[in-house]
Amino acid sequence: MDASLQQRYLEELKAFLRIPSISTDPSHKGDMLAAAEFVVAQLESAGMRNVGLVERQGSNPIVYGDWLDAPGKPVLLMYGHYDVQPPDPLDEWKSPPFEPEVRGSNIYARGSADDKGLTLILIKAVERLMQRDGRLPVNVRFLIEGEEESGGEHISEFVQSGDTRLKADAAVICDTEMFAPELPTICVGLRGIVYGELHVQGAEADLHSGVYGGAAPNPIQAIAEILTALKDRDGHILIPGFYDRVQPPSPTEREAWARLPFDPEHFRAQEMKAPAITGEPEKGILERMWARPTLEVHGIRGGFTGEGAKTVIPARAVAKISMRLVADQQPDQASAQLASAVATACPKGVTAEWKPFHSAAPSMTDPNNKFIQVCAQAMTEVFGNKTVYIRSGGSIPIAGLFDKHLGIPSVLAGFGLPDDNLHSPNEKLYLPNFYRGIEAIMRYLEMLAGVTK
Amino acid sequence: MDASLQQRYLEELKAFLRIPSISTDPSHKGDMLAAAEFVVAQLESAGMRNVGLVERQGSNPIVYGDWLDAPGKPVLLMYGHYDVQPPDPLDEWKSPPFEPEVRGSNIYARGSADDKGLTLILIKAVERLMQRDGRLPVNVRFLIEGEEESGGEHISEFVQSGDTRLKADAAVICDTEMFAPELPTICVGLRGIVYGELHVQGAEADLHSGVYGGAAPNPIQAIAEILTALKDRDGHILIPGFYDRVQPPSPTEREAWARLPFDPEHFRAQEMKAPAITGEPEKGILERMWARPTLEVHGIRGGFTGEGAKTVIPARAVAKISMRLVADQQPDQASAQLASAVATACPKGVTAEWKPFHSAAPSMTDPNNKFIQVCAQAMTEVFGNKTVYIRSGGSIPIAGLFDKHLGIPSVLAGFGLPDDNLHSPNEKLYLPNFYRGIEAIMRYLEMLAGVTK
Numbered sequence: 007m008d009a010s011l012q013q014r015y016l017e018e019l020k021a022f023l024r025i026p027s028i029s030t031d032p033s034h035k036g037d038m039l040a041a042a043e044f045v046v047a048q049l050e051s052a053g054m055r056n057v058g059l060v061e062r063q064g065s066n067p068i069v070y071g072d073w074l075d076a077p078g079k080p081v082l083l084m085y086g087h088y089d090v091q092p093p094d095p096l097d098e099w100k101s102p103p104f105e106p107e108v109r110g111s112n113i114y115a116r117g118s119a120d121d122k123g124l125t126l127i128l129i130k131a132v133e134r135l136m137q138r139d140g141r142l143p144v145n146v147r148f149l150i151e152g153e154e155e156s157g158g159e160h161i162s163e164f165v166q167s168g169d170t171r172l173k174a175d176a177a178v179i180c181d182t183e184m185f186a187p188e189l190p191t192i193c194v195g196l197r198g199i200v201y202g203e204l205h206v207q208g209a210e211a212d213l214h215s216g217v218y219g220g221a222a223p224n225p226i227q228a229i230a231e232i233l234t235a236l237k238d239r240d241g242h243i244l245i246p247g248f249y250d251r252v253q254p255p256s257p258t259e260r261e262a263w264a265r266l267p268f269d270p271e272h273f274r275a276q277e278m279k280a281p282a283i284t285g286e287p288e289k290g291i292l293e294r295m296w297a298r299p300t301l302e303v304h305g306i307r308g309g310f311t312g313e314g315a316k317t318v319i320p321a322r323a324v325a326k327i328s329m330r331l332v333a334d335q336q337p338d339q340a341s342a343q344l345a346s347a348v349a350t351a352c353p354k355g356v357t358a359e360w361k362p363f364h365s366a367a368p369s370m371t372d373p374n375n376k377f378i379q380v381c382a383q384a385m386t387e388v389f390g391n392k393t394v395y396i397r398s399g400g401s402i403p404i405a406g407l408f409d410k411h412l413g414i415p416s417v418l419a420g421f422g423l424p425d426d427n428l429h430s431p432n433e434k435l436y437l438p439n440f441y442r443g444i445e446a447i448m449r450y451l452e453m454l455a456g457v458t459k
Numbered sequence: 460m461d462a463s464l465q466q467r468y469l470e471e472l473k474a475f476l477r478i479p480s481i482s483t484d485p486s487h488k489g490d491m492l493a494a495a496e497f498v499v500a501q502l503e504s505a506g507m508r509n510v511g512l513v514e515r516q517g518s519n520p521i522v523y524g525d526w527l528d529a530p531g532k533p534v535l536l537m538y539g540h541y542d543v544q545p546p547d548p549l550d551e552w553k554s555p556p557f558e559p560e561v562r563g564s565n566i567y568a569r570g571s572a573d574d575k576g577l578t579l580i581l582i583k584a585v586e587r588l589m590q591r592d593g594r595l596p597v598n599v600r601f602l603i604e605g606e607e608e609s610g611g612e613h614i615s616e617f618v619q620s621g622d623t624r625l626k627a628d629a630a631v632i633c634d635t636e637m638f639a640p641e642l643p644t645i646c647v648g649l650r651g652i653v654y655g656e657l658h659v660q661g662a663e664a665d666l667h668s669g670v671y672g673g674a675a676p677n678p679i680q681a682i683a684e685i686l687t688a689l690k691d692r693d694g695h696i697l698i699p700g701f702y703d704r705v706q707p708p709s710p711t712e713r714e715a716w717a718r719l720p721f722d723p724e725h726f727r728a729q730e731m732k733a734p735a736i737t738g739e740p741e742k743g744i745l746e747r748m749w750a751r752p753t754l755e756v757h758g759i760r761g762g763f764t765g766e767g768a769k770t771v772i773p774a775r776a777v778a779k780i781s782m783r784l785v786a787d788q789q790p791d792q793a794s795a796q797l798a799s800a801v802a803t804a805c806p807k808g809v810t811a812e813w814k815p816f817h818s819a820a821p822s823m824t825d826p827n828n829k830f831i832q833v834c835a836q837a838m839t840e841v842f843g844n845k846t847v848y849i850r851s852g853g854s855i856p857i858a859g860l861f862d863k864h865l866g867i868p869s870v871l872a873g874f875g876l877p878d879d880n881l882h883s884p885n886e887k888l889y890l891p892n893f894y895r896g897i898e899a900i901m902r903y904l905e906m907l908a909g910v911t912k
Contacts, residue, residue: 030765030766030767030768030769031765031766031767032766091769091770092763092765092769094763094765095665098664155768155769156767156768157768183670197669199669199770201768201770208733208734209731209732209733210732210733211551211732211880211883211884211885212548212882212883212884213731213733213882213883214853214881214882214883215753215755215757215781215783215882216650216652216783216851216852216853216854217748217851217852217853217877217881218731218748218852219748219753219755219783219852220694220738220739220747220748220751220753220783220852221731221736221737221738221744221747221748222731222733222736222737222738223733223734223735223737224755224756226686226756226758226759226778227686227687227690227755227756229683230682230683230684230686230687230756231683231687231692233679233680233683234680234683234684234687237680239684239806239807241673278662278666278671278674278675279662279663279664280661280662280663280666280675280676280808281661281676281807281808281809281810282676282807282808283674283675283808284674284675284676284806284807284808285673285674285675286673291674294673294674295670295671295672295673295674298673300668300672300673302668302672302677302680302772303677303679303680303683303761303762304668304762304763304768304769304770304771304772304773305679305761305762305763305764305765305769305771305773306679306759306760306761306762306764306776307759307760307764308756308758308759309756309757309758309759309779310545310547310757310758310779311758311759311760311777311779312483312484312545312547312758313483313484313485314483314484314609314816315483315608315609315610315654315757315779315781315816315817316483316544316545316608316757316758316779316882317544317652317654317757317781317882318757318758318882318883319755319757320757320758323759324764325679326762326763326764326768326769328668328768328770330668330669330672330673353692353737354692354734354735354737355733355734355735355736355737356734357734363767363768364768398669398670399669399670399671399672399673400667400669400670401669401770424670427664428667428670429665429666429667429668429769429770429771430664430665430666430667430771431664431665432664
């Protein structure tokens with residue numbers, strides 16, 4: 007790809023990244039629309055047809071566009087999302103999250119890797135083929151949503167709607183990462199998720215800790231009691247029945263994982279940057295992150311958290327909690343098990359309530375599927391290394407929805423890198439992967455033209 | 460007291476309460492000075508001499524004033540404070556915290572009971588005697604500080620300074636409450652306190668809980684582990700050596716407490732307003748609050764606490780924690796014991812640090828002291844009920860400092876009520892106690908003139 011083309015793609019990526027399209031924050035509604043309109047313009051200039059917004063009440067619109075002039079050839083559903091995670095904590099960013107900055111070979115901005123950069127890879131691959139050939143080798147439909155980071159309720163409804171715009175042979179989901187730099191990677195397993203809040207209430211109002219301390223219930227201490235009753239110090243989740251449906255990885259998959267270039271000490275010190283790797287000691291590290299369910303607290307607030315000292319026993323405390331699920335766990339069942347375990351663990355003097363927000367089922371794809379095999383070949387060609395199959399600990403609910411409601415496999419071709427700081431300060435995208443990603447998707451579409459539908 | 464006088468005192472109290480003198484919040488520095496100047500003006504119009512500010516670098520000034528023209532009579536040090544607790548959570552106030560509002564017999568505002576209303580009782584008692592008699596029956600010195608709610612570091616230095624303005628025979632501290640309405644009360648025991656923050660750090664930056672969940676340390680979970688290792692579900696503190704110096708109440712004191720009008724169910728439902736009374740089951744409820752040490756979390760923050768969902772494993776979490784101490788526990792020793800217990804309880808993958816902010820020793824006074832006995836008689840006269848002796852679970856560090864450095868007893872004559880919502884939303888003062896408090900202190904000074912110095 008020549009330098010001037012790279013420069014143009016980079017400028018368009020920057021324009022996309024400047025839009026603070028934070029879907030979990032209602033005050034960014036206008037930015038969500040601006041990002042959707044940006045995608046509309048991109049699809050139009052890529053030569054897509056029927057470009058427009060799929061809107062539902064209260065939703066951030068899904069952007070649709072298609073090109074279906076390759077009769078007899080497969081139809082690919084290209085999925086990405088234009089919404090991003092909140093950028094806080096802001097003071098840990100080296101450059102502002104919505105002012106993209108190139109430093110070295112990386113571009114730093116919220117959404118650069120998750121998922122605006124990867125979404126643009128799909129669009130630019132199609133645009134370049136259209137500009138070069140005046141047509142595409144296969145049929146494509148784009149489905150770019152704006153609620154991936156906030157539960158994806160509306161795309162879930164749309165996928166279940168029976169809309170003819172969803173008819174396809176396979177999906178390409180560009181929202182994952184490569185296992186290591188230069189190592190093309192397809193993800194064949196994703197964890198599901200149940201996300202919600204744990205509310206604990208003690209007294210009606212905050213109490214003076216001098217006057218009442220010793221006899222008053224403390225909701226923060228109560229949350230601590232509940233959290234430690236739900237998970238032990240070794241990372242074992244103590245919720246009754248929770249592990250019953252967990253399927254262990256096959257011996258073949260375990261062997262493949264063992265061959266991956268994974269150095270635990272490098273992972274700890276250079277990637278995770280933590281004092282120690284934790285979790286279930288009897289499980290392998292990749293297994294803990296890919297094939298084991300989790301229970302994590304994402305945030306907690308309660309009582310006085312301002313400057314200095316205030317001697318209150320708070321009336322309430324709230325923790326944001328998720329469970330990542332693996333096949334064959336079921337979100338509704340896991341959520342009910344958690345609710346029941348919270349009720350059992352709740353100490354005297356407080357009430358505790360689990361309020362689930364949203365959930366997604368775990369998903370697994372057969373790596374022998376032809377859409378996956380051809381994509382692996384295209385990536386191997388462009389990157390010059392053999393494509394590996396991994397799982398991801400993350401949750402991409404749409405893969406499970408495509409499987410369940412459209413009956414199509416999802417090809418998770420990822421071009422992020424493990425150190426991209428997804429959901430964290432200083433999120434970045436490795437720019438050579440942005441350009442090679444475009445080439446790999448172009449090659450994939452070309453090669454796919456030879457596959458019997 | 461006639462109605463027009465009451466009305467004038469009430470208006471002056473309102474003016475005092477309108478100043479948001481929050482000493483723990485550096486942004487209120489100007490308000491602190493405004494409150495100090497208000498006290499200066501009050502002392503001057505009460506006829507005090509040598510009125511002025513005792514200032515130290517970085518401090519909120521202590522307001523001093525005296526009247527020493529009663530040779531041979533006792534010198535009383537009158538203590539109060541003009542600073543208040545932060546008012547949050549703001550949305551739970553029925554009327555704004557710094558816009559005092561009279562509803563029924565109460566005045567609602569932050570600082571009404573703690574301690575602006577009670578401080579004004581001392582000043583108004585002296586002002587009224589001066590206006591009536593042109594002189595006082597005993598000698599008085601006022602010491603009104605502005606850092607009671609933020610550690611009182613500077614008054615502690617001042618009390619230790621050897622300044623001649625501190626020479627007195629006894630102190631009157633007006634910062635406590637009556638055990639029940641109509642029941643005049645002197646407090647003879649106070650808990651001490653150690654207050655600080657527990658900082659827990661995991662990875663360098665927030666991590667994506669999908670990618671790393673299962674192998675990454677979680678500082679919120681770690682704080683939960685530490686908190687539950689420090690205190691069990693029954694309220695027993697598990698810090699090694701923590702209870703070693705705790706002195707149980709004497710049989711006489713226990714008997715007196717048993718005679719107090721205390722109804723646990725009324726206390727739970729009407730005063731504490733919580734689902735249950737908690738704490739050490741084998742101890743009496745008053746003993747838990749007055750004569751047993753505590754460990755309480757006052758606030759916690761970590762990770763994402765905004766609207767909606769964010770799937771991070773946070774890099775760090777912070778909890779504000781205090782220990783209330785009882786005689787003969789020592790703050791420095793208790794703080795060191797806590798630091799050591801935190802280190803022992805700290806789970807793998809995180810670092811934990813206890814950062815103490817400030818502390819105060821517990822204090823006990825002999826109820827047979829003549830300054831206490833005379834005060835009890837004065838209060839009995841004005842309120843028409845026999846004065847009772849109680850302890851308080853709160854911490855008034857100045858009492859310990861007066862004892863240790865000035866060698867004088869403190870008379871804790873309180874006119875607050877148990878339902879005054881100290882440190883909480885809707886703090887209030889029962890106005891009849893404001894007026895009777897002024898009369899009781901007037902009577903006390905008159906009766907004290909007969910006491911041999």
